[in-house]
Structures are given as structure tokens and as C-alpha cells.
Amino acid sequence: MSSRIPIVPESTEPLPGLGENTGLLSWVASIDHKQIGIMYLIGTLIYFVIGGLEALMIRTQLAKPGSELLSPEMYNQLFTMHGTTMIFFVVMPFLIGVGVYLVPLMIGARDMAFPRLNALSFWLFAFGGVLLYYSFFTQSGAPDVGWFAYAPLSEKPFSLNNGPTYWALGLLVSGIGSLISGLNNVVTILTMRTPGMTMRRLPLFVWMMLVTSFLLVFVIPIITSAFVMLLLDRLLGATFFTPAFGGSAILWQHFFWGFGHPEVYILVLPAFGIVSEVIPVFSRKPIYGYEFVAGSTVAIGLLSLGVWAHHMFAVGLGNVANAYFSLASMLIAIPTGIKVLNWVSTMWGGRINFAVPMLFATAFIIEFVVGGLSGVAIASVPIDWVVTDSYFIVAHFHYTIFGGSLFAIFAGVYYWFPKFTGRMMSETLGKWHFWLTVVGFNMTFFIQHFLGVMGMPRRTYTYHDMPYWGSMNLISTIGAFIIALSVLVFIWNIIVSLRKGEPAGDNPWKAWTLEWATTSPPPVYNFKLVPPVRGRRPLWDLAHPDSPDEPDAKIVTEGPNG
């Protein structure tokens, strides 16, 4: 039997999915991981446009000092909804969605371990967002207490409107969706790998999704409990977070950031995974230091659980706590720095092809390093005390989440679009998109470092005409409109390429991981035959039988699937 090429075991019963019926019902009722993945991507694109429009209104308001375009109440709603949307309904579900699409393909499986739960996760995400946005249509308006909803501001005496209730309910619902998705991913990756796909040969994107999924499993319950307590406070008159009645406002901060800090790694680890797939392929070299990339991810995951209070230096937790959380936060720079060195070393000496995915991945490295360096700076307590709640913080986390996660997301979209649709995206429009994004992004956010150091506070709806503040804010606003233009180019590129893009073929980038071994787009059953996995780059081994990555490896027919 050892000479037989391993095939994916047949499902005993056919799974509902892309059948002959390709109407709307085949999508709504689908439990096929590829359709669910595509629905995630479409959903996040819609939320991305909404969140982007909110950002544009914020930046328009701030374009000149003393502007009266938006009321303070409206402004508060906009920055709260912008932050909440971009984190919980754009970056997080995009990464989960792209993972849902790719993880089974990359490990040579037929579908996720629990296809119905997978569909449930998506619909909880979709309806959680609807619940959140429904608040705009209520009499009291959208939540207006910031994306971390500090108590007691988010509590009854201070927020009599229903905004924070919708906020907590919407995020509770979508959070349970994310948790289920995390559970599903963990079980899928641990049990559904094709024979030969050992943990040491797992594509790095799958490794990052695994660590992210573990984080989801262990930190979503933290925020779920906090949402429950906040809702009980607001709806039944409990007193968890109301100091006036014996509760503790600091407890909310501990609970929120106990989730909130691991959350930022949930937002960036899969992005690291995307970059770790793109850079080797476009440098025509295997990843440098595979073990270190995977191992440092695990280290980041573990460290991220113990650093939450660096968001709370201004609270006054005492010198011992501050010193611990400051040092622990700085430690994260080590595994993150290891990754940056790995990516750069992979590019070093490679035959680099600066196609659009590689452009975004390269820009990702540079901009994420900027965000990482300002992060190390504000992990230091005295610096944090000076710049906390200023535009320096806004600049910092936009460099990590936009310059980091979102640039990697764009790289991933351009890289996998041919696999998703069977057509290439336009390189010309892609380059326009890339350069407009780079210019717009840096113009918007780099200058905010200086505004922050000059003392401009975040979350205030207008500002006095201090020296240079007006012109610096205007530059930032112009940058934001350049980003908006780049998004229009991006969406135009998607529409044009879907209709008239060049046919991609199975493997347009000559990549090495299993998702490229099947057709584009993959059939419902994913693979007719899963190629034998004898190393980290199965398609390289297949194309170069005379010089495989692991010459001594044997074909394995007995694996997790038997």
C-alpha cells in the first residue's frame, strides 16, 4: 500500500454546498468552507467601506481648528463605531474568513472539522454587526463611549442611551462566533491534516492561525464575561462596574484589556502568516528559519496573555505593577524582531519579484517596524504617561493595525485572489492602489506622532488654533482622502478583474503550498488527489523530484486520517 498516492477519504454523506443550484440560497444555506470564506471577505469589505466613511467624517471634522461640521455627540459616535467596526468587523473577521477558506486547502483536507459550526460562526459575525449598526436607527443613536467603553462612562448614570447596550450585545454575539471559529480551527488543524503533513511541515500561515485560534479560545471568554457583567449592570441594575454603588471601574479595565491585548495579536498574527507565505514565494527561496517563525509566534501568543495592564499605566497601579508590565511588554519586541529578521533574511539574496502582493508585504515590514518601535517607546511608563490618550497613541496603533495587519491583508488579497476566483487582479491598478495607500497612509498617520507629542488629545471633537496644529491636521486629512481614493481603486480593481481578469491557472505565482495544487477556484471537494507531502514545500518536491527539500523523507500513507 505504501506506493499508493494518498487521497482524501470520501465523506460518507455529501455535504451541502456549491451544487447545481448556484443561486442565493446556495450561499445562504452553504456549509462549504470556501463559500463561507468568500462571504466573510464580502462582509468585511462592506464593513471596511462603512468604517472608512466614518474615518473620513472624523478627518473632515478635524481638517481645521474650531470646526463645527459635526456635533460633539455625533463625533463621539463616529470614533466609537469606527474603532469597533475596523477591529471587530473588518480585520478580525477578514483574517478568520481567509483562514476558513485557506486552512483546509493548505492542510489537504476536504473541509473544516465542523462545517455547520463554521456557518454558525459566520452568521453570528454578520448578525452581530447588524445588531451593532441597528443602534444608529434608534432614538438614542450609536454607542459613543469609545471602543473600550470604560466604566463608569458606559454605565447607566452616565450613558442613559441604549448605545452601549447595543455595543455590548453586538460584540457578545460576534465574539461567540469568533470563539466557535477558533475552536473549529484548532480541531481542524490538529486532526484533519493529510498524511505527511506533520506539525513541522505545516505552512506558516496555518501555524499562525493555530496560535491565533488558541488565543481566541482562551481570551474571548474573558470579554464575554465582561460584556455579560456590563449588560447586567445596564439592564438589571447590577453594580459590577459602578463605583458609586460599591463596584469597581478598574475591574472593567482589567477585564477589557485582559482580552484586549491578546486581541491585538489576534489581529496581527494571521497577518504575519500571510506575509510569511508571500515573501518566500516572491523571493523564490524557502522561508529563512521556519522553526523560529513558528516558535516566536507561540512565544508572542504566551507573552500577550501577561501584559494587559500596559494599557493602564495612567490608572496608577503602583510602581511594582508598572515595572512588571513595562518589562513584559518590551519582551514581546524580541520574538517580533526575530520574525522581521526572518523575513528580511528570506528576501536577502533572493530573486525578488515585486508584484503587488510582494509590494504590500515589503511595505508591511517597514511600517510594522515603525509601529513596533513606537510600541516599545510607549511600553516605557514615563513616556506613556506623557503621550497616553494623545494622537501619538492613535499614530502607533494605526501603524500596527493599518500599516501592519491591513497591508498584509491587501498582500493576501492580491496573492490569493487568483485562487479564489480563477482570475488575476490587474497589476497596473494594483500598483496604483499600492502607491496611493502608502502615500495616503503615511501622510495621514506619521504626522500624528508629532501632533501627539505636541499635546493634541485623541477623542476630542475639535481643537483650538494652536501653532501648526491646523496645518498638520490638514495634511493628515488630505492623506485620509488619498487613502479613500486608493480604496476606490482597490474596489474597482476587484470588479474589473472579476469580469475581465486574465485566467489564472492553478498556480500563477509558482507557489509551493497545497492550495495551489488544485484548480482555481477549487472544486467543492477541494482535491481530486492530494499530492504526497514529503516536506514543507510539497509542490516544489513534486516539480523537482531530483532535489526535494527533505531527500530522506518517506511517503507517508498513515496519518491523522488513516
Place this chain on the structure above:
Amino acid sequence: MANNRMMIKFFIASESIFFLMLILAYVNFHNSVTTGPTAKSSLDPYVTGIFSLFLLASSFTVWLAGKSLKNRNRSGLKLWLFATIVLGAVFIFGQAREWFGLFGRGITISSNVFGSTFFTLTGFHGFHVCVGLVMLSVLLGLTLAGDFKGPKSDAVECVSLYWHFVDGVWIVVFSVIYLWAFL
């Protein structure tokens, strides 16, 4: 399949964190009640302790149900599933009795931080017991309809694991709320 059992284990791990946070909230406020009811002034450890024994016993009966399944002893499976449901229901009855007693004395979730943390923690535990009772009833119904011929069943094993978990959480909750106040 190993998938189901792995899933329920990670799910239980995740649920443990959820209960840990509720317990931490209770612990955080244990010594900070200045006015109003406290655990010591409002709870009866003996009555609740006796009802707790019913829940602990149900862990034993669900284990016996699993053993019956392994031995293909279908009447044993029916008997022990039924016994587990009865024992769990008695515990829930005890909790309802305790809650309504407290309501009668004007102690509610909005009384003070003791009320908030006590009702939230025991309420979520009771909710989990109820979910477990529903799942056990489904298992019993399926057994009566002729399912679960043994010797293995992921459904029975997963519900059993979940039930043990709910039991384990109660041991911690009982220790933190009752034993801490009265010992």
C-alpha cells in the same frame, strides 16, 4: 471520531476561563461589601450543601451510564441517565428555592456587589446545569428510541464530560462562596 471529543475538551477549557472571570469578580468584591447583604448574612451553607450532594452524586451516576454503554447494557444506560437527570433537577430545585428565599428577603442582583456577583455566578452555573439537563434528556430520549447500542458513543461521552465539568465548577463555586464565608 476524535474530533468531537477534542472539541468538547477545548470548549470546556474555554468555558473554564469564563467561569474563572466570574469567580474572580466574586473574589474581588468579597471583602469590599460595606452595606447590605453578604454571603455570611444571607446564605445557608447546610441546605445548599445538602443540595450540592445531589449534584455530586449525579457525576457518579453519569459515569455509571457511560460504563453501562461500554458493556452494552441498555437498561443500565437508561436507568443511570434517568437518575442523573433526577439528581440534577433536584439540585436546580434547591437553587431555585434558595433564590426565591433571597428574593423574599429583598436580596436581588441590584442590592449590592454581593448580590451582583452571587446571582451572576450561581445563575450562570445553574444555566449550565439546565443546558446539561436538556442534553441528558435528549440522550435519554434517543436511548429509549433505540439509539446508543454501545460500546462507544461520542454523544454520551461528550455530554458526560460536560456534566463532570459543570460539577467541578460547582465544587469551586461552593468553596468560594459558602466555605470561604462560613469556615
